[in-house]
Every structure is written in structure tokens, then in C-alpha cells.
Amino acid sequence: MLVKDDRIYYQIQKIIMPNLDLGGDASLYVRPHGPNAGAIQPSRRILLNKFGVWSFDTFYNGLTVQSWKKHTEVSDLFFTLEGQGRFIVRIGLHRLECDKRFLIETECEIFEGKPYRLPIQNWGTLVNGLLYAEIQALEESSISGGKFETTSPPLKNVHLGLVITHFKRENAVKKAALRIQSTLSQEQEGKNIRLVVVDNSQTLIPEDVSGATLLPNKNLGGSGGFTRGLLYLKDEGSFTHCLFMDDDASCEVESILRSYRLLSYSKTPRFAIAGSLLREMAPHFLFEKGATFDGMCRPQHHGLDMRNVHHLLLAEFETRLPDYGGWWFFAFCLNDIRHFPFPFFVRGDDIMFGMINNFVITTQNGIASYGDDFGYKSGPLQIYLDVRNHLVQVLTHMNGSYADCEKLLNQFFDSSVRSFNYATARAVSMAIEDVSKGLSFWIQNMDMSEIKKKFTSLNQSEKMQPLSLTDIPGGVDIISHAHWTEKLYRRFVRKLTFNGLLLPNKLKKKTPILQNKNFSGDARVIFRYNSVVYYYNPTEQGYIAHRDLSRLISETKVFWKARNAFKTNFTQIKLGYERGYLDLTTEDFWRGVYRNIK
Template sequence: MSTTPTGTITGTHEQTVTRLLQRQILPVDRDTDVFPLYVDLEDAVLDTDRHDVGGSKAAKDLNNAAIRQSTSTGRKLHPDQIRSRTELRLEPAQLLSFGTYFNAFPASYWRRHTIVSDVELTVRLSGAGSVVTVYKSMARGHAQRVESAVVEGEAGTFTFALPLKPFVDGGWYWYDVVAGDHGAVVEGAEWNAQVPADRAEHGTADICITTMNRPDFCAKLLTQLGEDDVLAPYLDTVMVMEQGKDLVADSEFFPHAEEVLGDRLRVLVQGNLGGSGGYARGQLESVRKGTATYALMMDDDVVCEPEGVIRAVTFGDLAKRPTIVGGHMFNIYNRSQLHSFGEIVQPWRFWWQTRLDGYSQWDFGARNLRSARWLHKRADVDFNGWFMCLIPRVVLEEVGLSLPVFIKWDDSEFGLRAKQAGYPTVSFPGAAVWHVPWTDKNDGVDWQSYFHQRNRFIAALLHSPYERGGRMVRESFNHQVKHLASLQYSTAELRHLALEDVLRGPHALHGELGTKLGEINAFRKQFTDAQLIEDRDDLPPVRRKKPPKKGKSDIEIPGRLSTLVAAGLAPLRQLRPVREMSRQYPEAELPAMDSGWFNLVKYDSAVVSMNDGSSVALYQRDPAHYRDLMKRTVEIHRRFHREWPELARQYREALGEITSPEAWEKTFAPWTEQRDGDE
């Protein structure tokens, strides 16, 4: 075979071209908090293989605790060692690894989902006597040395041919560098592959950002996307679906964002239709426009790694079939902490979760990629959150747009729908954003609890493989009892309302998309547990007639037996009259972290703080309300158990219609017609 001047390889078979898959990158802003995601100065301290741990629960618990323990020694890279976006200087004799989240090569994902069978790593290194060594890992995490090279003169360019065949279950490639006596500079590195000539050109993406009252955050994100010259050719249109009162166009940072994006930026103003309404508008505009290969969903309150967008597009271009390519989420407040490496919908419970052999809230600054076995097994997923998710336009054209559910479950339902149609989702390492973590929110008990309950049931009716939704109905009943026993009446009422709305059928969803939030907020104001108070002193002090039994505090987490006893006694407490003093004074004050149901069930009233630390609420026991709602809870769950098969049929038959571009066009008509009239 011969190489033409343009880099095209010709032979007896089809022509191929060289395609860049991934390049070495370093932090844009030299933020030391994110260094562990790009370069690693720590040793690899591999945890124990789970097959050696065995099946004992005690042994598993002990091993899980050990896996979470930090192995970091605190070694730091000086910011001045970063010379550019792609170039890094090493001190004399310094050793560091590029086996990191952003610079290791996720070989098993390329092996499983793309047409690529072999890659070439090229490293440009200067510094006499410096050494570059290539390693690979297998699915069980152990590393193997592949090849090394030494700089003989002042500098050298080294190329390594690396097959993807051994990575069927998992594994990475990466390279380590040891500087010579006078230091070294890693000038750059690229991972390339030979691909068919018809895959030579990269695709483009419409970025779809839904925003509401985060003007500065959104404008800064737009600026970040527009300022990256390497990303620019991959962008078709950046669409902002403006659904708030504080407009992104009024931000002091917006003029610069508008300048750097130019005519690629479109701001589409519409009513508050939630995340699903915002993203569906972007999806619809992208499909109708038809000029971009992909539509990329992205939250407005994120910090983006622009290279991740390029990698997602490149991976999608070379996938065997149209594939949804999602990014990962890092904690914007603890920037080396990963939310989840891959999520599934557990079919029996029908609840989203980190895959069973993975960990959430993983801190790469405490334990690096090379030390964590579980990160080397490929994580196969059911969906990817729309904080960053690249969807091929052809998938949207075939399976439809977002489900009209305002917020919650729109992304996971879409992933399940696409999977059923033969289009997989890949949560792709090396593509990521930094986002406010879910753990800092209180969406399980506030107004969002309505959408959690309603949309989870809708998604289960659409996709559960079990005749009556598996554990769904029983678990929902148990949660209702828990909220009632915890004095969270507003939450229980909203969840009940959600179930009533599910029973109304799928065709009501579009009509109430713009009104349901207002109805929910007005409805819940009547309950004291939903009335948030910023100043704790606006509520009475804690007083109680009797002190806590034996002086026990409420910060202990009960054991299994104590939990079962508390659960059994909780409903019986509702038969007791309310203590008179509890109507005037709260009996306890509980921080959010200690406000589990097993503590709340002890009181007739309590002041409880919210997860975000900004306010408190007064919880008060109401036996009459408890009995009324408990009766309704029993009745509606019996009805769901009885009617599930018929409901599932109704929702599944209507799915194609309610997610169609035509249905969404009617929903958007008040704003699109107004825009057309203005033009």
C-alpha cells in the first residue's frame, strides 16, 4: 500500500484517510482543582479484585469502604508547567501519567461502538533522555506495559501502532512520561485512525441550550463555546431557548458572546415549558433546519470542556450505527468529582441509578483512574442526562422529539425509546461538563416531586417490561406512607395529584405543559411544610413538655432492626392525639442531613432546614389530614394495580403522536406565530 501526499491510503480495497480521534489537552484556565482530570502525578494503587473479595456482605462492605479511601499523596503540578492548551513542561526527572479522564484513550468504547479497529498514538517530546511509555489496561483494571521510546537527541516524535482487538469488555490506553536530567516538554499527542474515505469529514452540531433566569451563567457558556477556535468548525447553530424573565440578552456578558458566535447564535423566546419544552424546541428547529448532523442538548448552568463536544461528534461520526453520545457530569463545586460514570434504569423498580458495579460521586483527585478497577470495565448505559447529550438528527427524525413532561424523565425516557428502536446511548469518557450536583437540591420533596412521580409512572407505562410495572406501584405506596409519616403533607398531596393526572391519559400532557407548574405552586402554598422561611427566628423557639428519652439525639442513623421497628410504629403514632404544646412551639430543629423519616416520625412538629441551606420549614402533624390522604393513597394505588395493562396500552399507542414534530409545533405556535408575524 502507498500513501498519497494528502494522507489518503490506497490499496486493493476501499480508500481510507487519517482521522484525528483525540488529542492531548490541558486545562483551559489552569485551574489546579481540575489538574487530576488531565495529568496524574500519583502512583497507581489498584484496589482488590471483587472476585478475590468474594460474596460475603461484610467483606463487600469493607472493600467498598476501602475503594472509597483516598490514595493521593498531595503531589501537585505547578500551573506554570502548562505552556499551552496542548503543551506541558516537566521538571528534571519528573514522572507523570496521562492515564487520566481527559487524556487516556477509552479503547473499549471505540472497540464496541465504532468502525475503528486500530489506532496510532503519536507523541512529540523534547528533552534528551526523556522516556515515553505506553500502557493498556484490561477490563479488570490491571495495567500492561505496551512499548516505550527514549529521546536520543534534543527531541523526538514517536508513533505507536495500537490494536483495539483486546478491549471487548473494557480497558484504556495511555502514556506516561519521565523527564530527562534537564527536564522535558510534552509538545503534544494525538490518537489517529485510518477510516473509510466517506467518513473523512466531521459532522456538525446544533447546540440546544434551555435557559431560565440564569442570564450570566448562560452568557458565559455561550462565550466559552464561541471563543474556542478549534470547536468552531463543529458548530452549526447555537440555539438558546429563553424561557425566563431575567433574559440572557440583558446579561453584561451577552454582547461578547454575541460577538464571538456571530450569526451562529439564535435566541428563541417562549413561555416556560420546562426542560422538555425547551429541548424539544431545539430538537424541532434542528430537524426542520436539517443542516446539522446532530443536536446537542446542554444545560445553561454548566462549565463546558469544549474538546468534549469535538470528541462526541467524532465518536458519533465513526459509530457503527447512529448513536446517542452523552457526556459525563462533574461537580462544579468540587471539580474533580464525577457524578456518575454511567446510568441505567433498573427495570423492576423502574428507577434511574448508577450501574450496579459502579460508584457515584467519585473523586479523581482522591483516587486516580489507574487505581480504580471499576473504571476500566466498559459502562453500558440506558440513557444520558441532557446536561450534555449529542443526538443524531436521524434518530430524532425516526423516534420523535422529547416527551412533553416539563422536567424529569424526559432524557431517560428518550434513551429507552431510542434503544428500543435500535439506537444505543454511550456515556463517553472524555466528554464532560461541570454542573451543580443533584445532592445540593431538594427536588424529592419540593414542587418537583410532582414531576418525579408523574413522569416516572409515565415512563414505566411506556417502557416497563413487566405486566404491572414491576415494583412501581408497591414502592410508590411505600413512599407515600413515608412522606405522610414524615409530616410532608405537601409532598404527599403533590405525588397523589401526579397519579391522578397520569390516569387522565397521555393526550392531556401538551395542553398543561405551560400551566401545570403555576397550579402546583399555588396548590402547595396551603401547607406549612411547603412555606419556606429564610430567617429561622421568624418561627418560635424549640420547646417540649418532656425531654428526649434518655437524652438521645436525632443524628444517629438507625440499624436495620431499629428501622423496621420505626416503620411499624409510624402509622400507629397517627392514632395518638397531637401534643398541645407542639401547636405553639416546634418540638425539634433538624438540619437537612438529619431529617430522615425515621427521625421525623417522632415529632408532632419540627423545624426542618432545606438541602440548599437557604431556608427552613415548619412541619406539623395533622392526624385528620393523614387519615384522609392515607385513604386516598390506598384507593389510587389499588386502581393503578388494576388498570396498569390498559393504561400502558393507551400511553404506548399515543407515544408517536405526542412526541411528533407536528404535536410540538402546535404547542410552540403561540411563540413561533408571533415571531413569524414580527418578521
Template structure:
């Protein structure tokens, strides 16, 4: 029987941290309330696996990165039990605690003795199959106790080949790439499982030009490859990484990572161990933590709403979870995992092909469901995570990338619907097109994001072209989409002036309080005259309306003709009083011009509706067309033309 380290108890040091170590300590261990703000009462972290306790102090490892999410290991791996082991100096009491899937807590074992002799016990995983976690409470019984190593071990009769390749897709983020490479090296146990790193560079700014990069490159030696190619987006960058690992690498798996993530190296190591101990071949996905709020879980297990074909949390999952106060006790079933951190079997890559040529958006979703259909389910594993910029700090719902959201969603829906009864196909496409009309066209028309609304229609037009639209060089597609936006006023950007000068900031920053005002404000965008106060109304209601400064029909008598608005006014009701507005982006760095053009608004709605009708009429036909070209579109030979290389696979 081989013994393997399932999970080490680690501390936030010796890798590239996303924030000050004290800020993220709650992800690793809990403190008694009296020690929260008192430096002297806190355990002292001495190293990656080493911590010092004084008499009476307790190290509680019930933190996101240091509790063992036992339910996942019980359900998906060959392990029946784990061995808890704590080593160090001094006398201590170790309490092994367990939670159930519904968060009930119990004590499993209590160990007491000299840590120099290692305190250990075997804990069955069986009762945790539906969920639940294990953690340790280590109390110092001597004046000074030092824990040098603690964790969970497993036994297996398998011959384990604990190696993985890593593929990083990057575009002009050299500093982030160099930080990633340093993190891989600084944690020795993590470095042991990394066989080869493929940096797929879509940009022009190379990390090799940064100070200190040559030492990092030399340390990796032949196990680092830096590949340059045209900007093929995330789908092209990660497909290249999949290709290199599957056909030129020697590892049983490849871990896909975004370039702008901060990795917890122990989580990376755990993903490799989990992969090799799994009962069947699986995809191991990582959680996404919020880099702006580093103790918040931004995205966990995800799946697709098969009615509208949009992604979201899997059943039981949540977004924006406070990891300091909430524990992930329930085992969640994922449909896919985004490619910010996703470990994929290279055998699976050779079986199902590379990603779809989407450029960005839905490539990871489609690939995850393709793998699932081929017998490779995704397990999104708590304790394996990266910190990443949250989607709430991006404007991709109203910029040029919205085209790819819409087009690729339709292609994915067609691929998932091929072979289904026509009645189901019609019901699905009706829900999707209705959602596109309401969210991507009408909503954007009402807030005068005309370029985005037009891009949604262009996406439907390109979907109607069939698979040939996906054979276009990806760079040409991006150029065409961006060029199509330029004739619209909202394509014009500027720099915020803080409400000074000739663009004062208006006061409207929240929605009207009655439903009565909503359709009336919307009508203005189509050139329909709207009175300030709808009549006839009871005097009592008129008085109430006039007393409320937020009512949309109370247009201020001195309302500016041009104004600068904050992002939270980027709605039809926020723009209603201003014919020409400059709306700030979500990060506040730029502004986008929103000029009311009723003729354009009417034309975009009319043409968008007509195009959506064609999508509904031809959907069944297009399902068959896309399905017929599926294998060819994702083959290494087809992708080689985009990569600019020759392949013999």
C-alpha cells in the first residue's frame, strides 16, 4: 500500500499572496474572539507548515483551505479513511472534529501527548459521503508548542504518478505570469507535481523582458515552454495548451490557468492528488475567490440552465459567499468548471478534441459538457482555488465581448439540442431568443447602448451562417465585430470629469418606486412624448408623486441636456431625464456616450426581432449543421491553421 499526503495544513506565507497575510488568515484557521484583534494572543506563523502556540492557545483549522472537505473525497475517490497526523514539539491536545452535510458538528477523536512522537488517528470517510468536513483543534498544553507538520494522509494500492502539466493563456500581462511562475517554484511540494509549464502568449509583452525573469526561467529549465501565437482569445490560448500537453507532453493531466490569478499552491497539489485517487477519470475544477475581497467565494460549482442556456451556480451553490462565516458542507454537482483553474485528463483531450473556436465566452462551458457526455464528469473541489478579478468589475455585458456571449450561447445551445425532439428544440430556442431580445437588445436600446444591441443582432446573423462563421480567422472576427460598433454613439469613450465643467452629474441613482413610471420612461427612448405627470390621477396620488424626487415623470425644470452619470445610473430610468449622457464604466476609468436617438432605437428593435424570428425558424436545421461539423471544428488539424503551425496528429 502506498501512502500519500491528501492535504497539508498550510499557512499564508512563502507564495505570491493576493493580500496581506493577516487579511487572508481566516481562510486558513480560526481564532478565539479575544484574539481577533490582539496580536499577542494570536498563534505565530513561522513557515508554510509551521506555527507556534503558547499555553492555552488553540489552533482551529476549520478554515477554507485547511479543513478537509471529506464529502468530496468520500464520494469521488477510492479512499475509505484518512489518517490525521500532527508533528512538532511540545505537549498538545488534538481534537478531531467533523460536520455533516447539513452542518451538524461532532467530535470524532481526542488525542493528547508529545508532538515529537506524532499524534495520529485513522478517521473513516464513509459517514461523510453526502457532505461534511473534517478539521483539527490543536491546543497547546506546554508553555510553547510548535506544530511543524499536520495534515491528512491516505493509503492506496495504486501506483501514483503525481504529475501534471500546466497551461497558462496570457495576453499582455507579463507581471502576472512571472508571479505565477514564482509561486509554482516557492512551494516545494507543489513544484514536485508540476511536470511542464506551457505559457501560451497571445500578446506582445513578454514576461521574459522583466527583471528577475531569467532566474525563474533557468530554474524551470526544459520544463518551461513559452509559445507565441496570434491573439486567438482564451479559446485559442487554452486550446493550444490542451494540444501541447496532450500531444507533446508526458503528463496524465493538464491544468488550465488564467494569467491574472493568484494560486494557493497547496490547492494545486491537492487537485493532482484528487485526480489520481478518483474512482473514475474526472475533471477537477477550482473555486474562484474574489481578488478584490479575498475572503469571499465568488464562484463555485456551476452548471447550465437548460431552458435559457446560461450558466450560474449549481443547485445548492451560491455566489459571493463569505468564507469566514460559511462552511461548504454540502457536496455539489457541477456541469463544468471555468478555465481560470481546471485540471483535465490528457486522455480526454485526445478523445474529444480541443475547444470550440469561440475566441472567448462559452468555450469552457461547451468543453465541460462535451467532456461530461464523453464520460468525464467535473468535480469542483473546495480547497482548490485561485483568486481572480470578479466579474462585477468588468463591463463585458455592454462592450464588444457581448457579441461572443450571444453567438456562442446560440452555438452551444444548438450543439446541446442536436438529436432532441423538435418540440424541445422549439421550446428552448423560443426561451433563448426571448431572453436575447429582452436582455441584449431591448435593455441596451433603453439605456442607449446601441452598439451592444447591434452586436447582439450581429451575433444572431453569424449564428445563422452556420459552421462556416466559426472557420473565419479569429482575429478577423474580432476586428469585424469591433469595427461594426464604431458607427454608434456609445462606441465613443471619454475620461470622467467628476461632474465638473459642461457635464454635471445628475441626482438620479436608483429606480423609480412605482411600476407606473417604468413604461412611460421607456417610451421616451422611442420618441414617444411623455408628460411629466400622467393624468388623470387622484389628487392624493399626484401630491405623493410630486413629493418624491425620484419619480421618473418629475423631470427637474433645470435638468441638464448633457450630464455625466455614475455606473449605477446605467439604466433607462437613470438616463430618462438626460438626452445626452456620459456613463462611467464599472471601474470608473472611462465614460461611454449615450445619446438618445429614437429612430435608431426603433430600427434596432425591428431588425433584432426579425432576426430572432429567423433563428427560431431555422434552429432545428442549424442544430444538425453544427453537430455535423463538431469534430472537424475542434480537431488539432483545424486549430493548427489558427495557431500558425503544422501538426501530424
């Protein structure tokens, strides 16, 4: 029974029940032990059979000890269970290189509307690990919810602005706004969290955003849209923190609330939160949990399975803090902003924003968004955007040399031509030429309208469209062992023949090879093939790319010309960026941009 006392309890993490809102695997939320444990109801309630056991050592419902220990001064912890019936409640702890152990076990009886609160007396001695509840029913019972609480008051009075930048995804933003607004209205913290929708396509009306603030805006991409939201938060005057989110806000609203609480309790200067990115098509798959940048993007903890307890622990094991957080979910304090976004339009703005503001970025299991496969969306325009932003990062705050620039340019170009994606190869050269024009290029092309026109025809040869594999004459070859180890002599021959280019025709295969659509093809697999079918099974779309010697020669000439011109003028180009790039990240610069927009 809930013991009455005079203390005030503050919620820091609420149990999320499995639901169909986002389509995540139930094992991301809760684990039944055995086939007769019970069932999950559509009403987000768990029915437990007699002696049925359910545990919450999951991505969404385990509590990450180290992030609360490192960044806050929470002095005590309680677990509160809501439901009806007789239970054994156990508080368990998973740690890397340690066996699972239970810290507490107690028997209780709970009545509807009268939850049971259990003090976790070991909290003061814990260092790291995944803390969780395991519930066993002693009779047919039900669980309606639960939460971790503390009597330690928050250190800050946070007022959080959620900024969503929208462009022609009306249905997605309408659903997101309704879901966020309706959930926040039921939460105590909701009064201090407000949603702001920046409408870059100017296709929404106030009724579409369910009471959120709507800001019609000129389309200056994510850079301009999120900056417009930042300026609004600063001008409004009551906000202390900001959370950038994708326009579909594809996350559990509890992820927003957990971020709010962590920000409220944080004692760490320049503290920021980067939400993990889970694969929308397979939500257990972790794309990244923070990222570093060394001239190329390096997602942290990529490929881990968030249904697996050991992988959950690995995901929380830090050897290096993230350099930046993707703007699908990134929260920070407004007073910590030294620099506004660079006008990249899209791609790379989150990298530079995170790095030049020197945020201390944390990630946490249970704070996440769902996203599309980046490789599926990749094409000439996307690679153009990647190359130019990578190049600018290296020229400016990375203080890179020409050799650093040449290395990344060669990587982008070589992966394109080896994949027979010659339009993408041309995009690499175009990016070099545009970056070489200096800072004036960015000011003159903030809306990218003229640049997009150049890609209208270029995109066509690599455009994903409906494709039936059975309609391809002769079928396709499939090599399923994608992680095989290539023998040394094969690799030598492949390099010697420029990945099969110089092989005699009789050694080349006429049947196309099937490759999953990604940023590029696998050069090891493509070797000896003259055609590649790039295919994305979830949408049954793809295209066929062919080896083309004349196109290879022409694109190589264009690339060498652009790269050599960049090399010749490197000192001047680099100096121009170093002297002026921060001027394009000031509040005054962006206010001037919007002041001049009619």
C-alpha cells in the first residue's frame, strides 16, 4: 500500500506500455517470461496469469544508472507500481561483465488507484548498469503503469520549446502535433513544454497543429527552419531550452518528457541530449546513438539489437562522447548557444552546430526517434549535399589540410564510380566547384532553388522506382554472404584491374548482381559484374546501373579538373572560410536574413 508521508515525489522515468502508435516491437518495452505469463491489452494494460512473470529490462523501460549518476544529483530513488492484484516485485540490475542480480524482492497487494511505492535503498551505492523492475503475479492481476521517482527536487525550472521544421509532409506533421499535444496535456510537465511548427512549405493552417504555435516560413531548409524556431523561442522570452525534432516527430512522447526531466536535473555545464535513431522498418535496429566526426560521419553503436540486454548495455558503454546529435532529436539550453546553424540548407548543419557550440552531449536508452534508411534516400543530390558540408567542416572548425580534403573527396568519388553511379560522381565534382566559390556562394544560394534545377535531369538515372526482379531478363545473381572475408589474391587482382574494369570480357559476368540500396555498392561483390541492380525490398523499388567506360573517363576528367582547381586555390579558399564562416552563424546574420525576406 502507498505509504503517506510529507515528502514530494518527482517522476524521472515513466514505464511506457507497448502500443501501436509507432509500431515498435513489444520486446523494446516489456518481456514476458514463458508462454503463459499473460497478455498485453490494447488499452496499454498487462494482464498477468497466476505466477506469470513480466520484466522491464528493456530499451524503453530500463533506467540507465550512469547518466543519472554522472549528470545529476538525485540522492534517492523509488519504484512505483500501478495496477491491481497481488505481486512479487523485484528490482534488478544488469551490468557489463557481471551476472544479473536482484537488489530487492518484496510482496505487495495493489488496488486500483492506490499504487505501491518501493524505496530502492541501494541507489546510493550504484555506479552504472540497467536498473529495472520484474513483476510476478501471485494471482490473476494487471499492471497499468509504473515509474521511477525521487524526492530530490529538480535543479532548474525548464521551459522547453519543441521545434519541428516541416516541408510538404502535412499528414505526418498533423498526426505528430495531435499526438504530442494530447499527451502533454495529460502530464504535469506538459505546462512547461510547448510545440512550435516551422512551416517551410507554408501549406498548413493553425487548425492543423492542434494548438501548437505555427510559423509560416520561407524554405531555407532545415538550417533556416530550425533557426527560425530558435529565434522565436528567444524572442518569446519564457523558454530556457530547445528540442529539435523531425517533422513526423516519430518518437514516444515519453522520450520528450524524459529529456525534459534530465535537463531539469542536470548539473553538467553545456549539457545536451542526442536522441538515438532506430530503423523505422525494423525498430530493434540501432542506426546510431550519437555520432563523431573526423572528416566523415561515424555513428556510434551502429547495428546493435535493442531487444538484446547485452546490446543495451553496450549501447550505454561510452569510450568517447558524441561530437554532435542528429536533429531528428537534439535538446540543449538556449543560453549555451554561441553559434547559430551554418546555412547549409540541409545536411551537415547539425554536425557543425554540435561541434562549434562545444556541447557536452549525452545519450540514453529510451530516448529515441524512428527514421528511414539513409542509404535508401541517397542519390546525386544527397551526396552533393554531403560532400559540400563535409568539405566545409574540414576547411573550418576541423582545421584540415588539403590532404584531408583530398582523402574525403577521393572516397566519395571512388565509391560512386565503382558502383557505376556516374550521376553521383558528377555531383561530387559539382560540390567541389561550389565550395570553391567561397562564402558568397552560401549567401547567394540559401534557398537552393537554382541548385535544385541542375539536379532535375541528373537524378533520373539513379531514381528509385517500382522494379520487379522477375521482369529482368536472365534474372539476377545474389551473393548473400555480405560479410565474407576476401582472399588476398582476389583483392590483389581486383585492385590491379580497377575493380574488374580491365578484365577480359570473357571473365566478366553478364547477369546483373543484386545489391541492397545504400550509399554505394560493395566493390568486392560488384567485381566482375557489368551491371548492378540496386533494390530496396520494403518498397520494391530500385534501378539498374551499368558499367560505362566512356562515362567513367569523362567523369574522372571532370573530377580531376575540379579537384586540381581546388588544390591550386586551396590556401585562398581555406583562408576565406576561416575568416568568415562564423559570421554566417551569428544571430545578427540570421535576423538580417529574415528581415530581408518579404
